[in-house]
Amino acid sequence: MKKYYWLKLQKDFFKDPRIKKLRRIAGGDTYTLIYLELMLLSLETDGILTYEGIEPTFEAELSLIIDEDETNIKVVLNFLTSQGLMEQFENKFSLRQVLTLIGSEADSTERMRRLRAKRKEIENVTCDANVTSCDENVTTEIRDKSKEKIYKKENPQIEICEEKNSDEKLTPKKKFIKPTLEDLISYKQEKKLNVDCESFYDYYEAKGWMIGRSPMKDWQATMRNWSRNQEAFKPPKQQTEKNYEDDYEWR
Template identity: 30%
Template sequence: MAEKKYFWLKMPRNFFEKHYIKILRAKDNGDLLVMFYIWMITESIDHEGKLRFSEDIPYDAEMLAEASGFALQIVTQALQQFSKLQLVVTESDGTLFLPKSLKMIGSESASAQRVREYREREKNKTKLTETPENAECNERVTESNVNVQKGNIEKELQ
């Protein structure tokens, strides 16, 4: 059985302060251009920043307009602006690649998620059981190790 893989989009806190976003927002329909860019990123999440309709067919502006629900005029304007700002690069086979998306995309399998959650629970248990008394005990154990090491050195010298 194929294991589920989870993807997420990590938007930087200062996303709307990025120069390319400010430039897009200053254009006519700027907020729609930004929304379309975010849509493209979310569509490319599980394809490592690449967008294609299928292995044989790359997206064109009309197909993107239909798939996204944005007007063809917005999609055409967006693709021109994205190319100019290098937010979208059209590869030789027609694939649209969003280079900045690679830093925003993360993924993990279901088993990796379970292990991460288990480790977090164990870490929290350790924090709850650690008391000043336990910490003091650890210090004494370390001291006794030092004494044993000193004793071994003295025996070897004799």
């Protein structure tokens, strides 16, 4: 698998005092260029340059590789060492800045990146086509609404009917909220019901606020029905559970 490397220079790279000092030396721009070439040369080895002994000196060997003047390379190597930008370990030379400037990408990653870019380009073209179609639809819709407005003006009873249907659709379905014992007592006092609130609460709490097999929809109505049938109430021991729920089911 191929792997691509690149050098990511920070935006303040040339503002680094050491780089500025290197550039101010006579021939400094050439030295700076050589430094960048050396960093590129060491990308695949994490900033390590190895002296193979092909030439008598390291600078002579680098001159052969990057096609730069041997004397200029020697000046750069001496400068990097004096500024702490390069360290030597036997026949290996480490460029310390490289590790913070390396970028890499496998060839498969590169292919996926190109594929995503291609898909995005296709999506943009499709989107443009959809926008054109959308514009046509909007024009047609405006024209149809104009006709509809004239028709409703001539037939006002239709508009009234539509508004009524619209209101029915927008009416939200009431969600059951389980009451607290305090809610039951308050409602009992308000409606003056003949209900033992604790018995009512305990009974339906034990059943998960279900009436038969259906969830309770309106506890107030169930409580009123319980009050009306209070005189006919019989303990569960004398009556089956199903019959008991039938007596108190809100219809």
